[in-house]
Amino acid sequence: MSRRVVRQSKFRHVFGQAAKADQAYEDIRVSKVTWDSSFCAVNPKFLAIIVEAGGGGAFIVLPLAKTGRVDKNYPLVTGHTAPVLDIDWCPHNDNVIASASDDTTIMVWQIPDYTPVRNITEPIITLEGHSKRVGILSWHPTARNVLLSAGGDNVIIIWNVGTGEALLSLDDLHPDVIHSVCWNNNGSLLATTCKDKTLRIIDPRKGQVVAERARPHEGARPLRAVFTADGKLLSTGFSRMILRRRLKELALALPPGDAESLGVVCGDCMRGEGNNFEEPVALQEMDTSNGVLLPFYDPDSSIVYLCGKGDSSIRYFEVTEEPPFVHYLNTFSSKEPQRGMGFMPKRGLDVSKCEIARFYKLHERKCEPIVMTVPRKSDLFQDDLYPDTPGPEPALEADEWLSGQDAEPVLISLRDGYVPPKHRELRVTKRNILDERRPAGPGRGPSASDAPLAQRTLESLLEEIKALREQVQAQEQRIRALENMLCELVDGTD
Incomplete structure (x- = not known):
């Protein structure tokens, strides 16, 4: 009799919960x-x-x-x-x-x-x-x-x-509209997606495309990509049109080339067939929808949260270094679709409640916080x-x-x-x-007679700039003081 082995992960039971009504932000257009x-x-x-x-x-x-x-x-x-x-x-x-x-x-x-x-x-x-x-x-x-x-x-x-x-x-790396841009962990590389259906890795200081992959997702809707903490690339997009429905996809790929220069750490994948930017090492298919997927990646927990515009759910997956690399965790669902989503940086979370992520879901007239928590008794x-x-x-x-x-x-x-x-x-x-x-013109340099005049003009201009700057700073301080007084008066009459 075979026994099913359950994958060990501290994030297996992460659950989402919408904030109470009095903790939402109402009447926002x-x-x-x-x-x-x-x-x-x-x-x-x-x-x-x-x-x-x-x-x-x-x-x-x-x-x-x-x-x-x-x-x-x-x-x-x-x-x-x-x-x-x-x-x-x-x-x-x-x-x-x-x-x-x-x-x-x-x-x-x-x-x-x-x-x-x-x-x-x-x-x-x-x-x-x-x-x-x-x-x-x-x-x-x-x-x-x-x-x-x-x-x-x-x-x-x-x-x-x-x-x-x-x-x-x-200005010459993308032939069409850019859909998304993401920095890697230390800001040395960019991952971009474009209307031409190409995923690119760019070294911005060299102005060069380090690697690219055409059509990582076959669908016509915009795709997006984010770097993971160890240099992999997560992309979201859509499959081909099938019976007038689009199937959402999440793909994980390894950039080609030197692991150290690209910050890729993936153990056996770098030595095996996984080191191929043309083929994803993992592909997750989801439900059918037309809403563009907004990926939010947390490098501390290596969890990626997928929020579809126009959807009413948040799906989240754990990314690991062992096959199958991308593990589905759960889905938070609500009744109303989201018009947008904000993602709180880790330093803004409540650690006393084991909160590992917090979203701010936009409705038509309000914003609703959604908290992701790991249940712990301690x-x-x-x-x-x-x-x-x-x-x-x-x-x-x-x-x-x-x-x-x-x-x-x-x-x-x-x-x-x-x-x-x-x-x-x-x-x-x-x-x-x-x-x-200022560079001298061809065939002539600054004459000795021009130097004293130029020096006097420069000194006078610098003095005038200094005086104007001091005047502006004084006015700014006065404006700030008046605003503070006005705030105190308004608070006092409330």
Whole structure:
């Protein structure tokens, strides 16, 4: 008599549970734009949601604790002249968020810890470089102030937000619209998917495609890909059209080439037939639906959560180093379909309740938290569930990363819980073109008589710039003080 062997895993019994009604965020006019982004971004301090707005694009930012009904006059973050398509919180500053819009611009915003009394309309900086709408944003996982954007012009631009400069422009690697972009663990490589049905691995600093695979999924709907912690690639897509129905798929593939350079660690797979980027090492088929699958990967638990836009369920799988590599765990289902989804970073979870993931599900008029928990009886800190996780400190500066340096994320322990740091202001220092030496024209150099005049002009301009900067800083301090007084008056009359 054969006995069925049950696979041992501490995540086998992970279950999802929707928050109670009083812990949801009500009366939010979620955007109706037909775009395949998540429409929601969350960090340990704030929840941001793209909303409907007249006369341009806007999103709302709520403190996590501000649950319940949201006042219809609650201040928005406005400034774009067309709908906002994507938003992303900076992983190294919980008060900084970037937004991308149909108006071809990216704006970076500083969100105050207090509740503003009017709309936030002035970004820290506006980044202009795309010629068509910008639909994808992604901050670098380890380098300070490095932001990636991808637009309808098929171009990827990597920015230094601290100076407002475009560090890199990848404008000839994609022949069609880019559907998704994902950094690997240390930010040395990108995985992109495109309308041409090709999955690419790109070295952004060399501007080269390291590897590519055509049609990892045969269906016509957009596909997406994310790196796992050990360098594998998870892609989601659809099978061929069969009887007018599309079958969702999840594939796991190994990039070809040197394991060390690509960060691939897969034991026997690298020595066997699995080291073939043209064939997945694992393929999971799911139900039939038209909604694009949004993959959210947790490197600490190696669990991937799949949320279909327009679906009412979250499927989750554990990725392991042994065959069959991808193990189905469970499905969380609810009655209403999701319009978008936010995924909380690990440092924002409640470790006292064995919470290993938290989602923020967007409905038509509300946002509902969904908690994923591992059932444990002990009240002690569960070391096996919470390894050290990426914290808010960057490992590199932008210039160091651009010069070729790589570094793993700076990790923190969650043993005593995580307390978000106080408000940290992002300062943008634009480079002064007067500090850059202008090349002399052909056949002539600067004359000795020109030097004193140029020096005097430069000194006077620098003095004027310094005086103006001091004046602007003084006005900013006065505005901040007046806003604080106004907040105190408003709080006092409530």
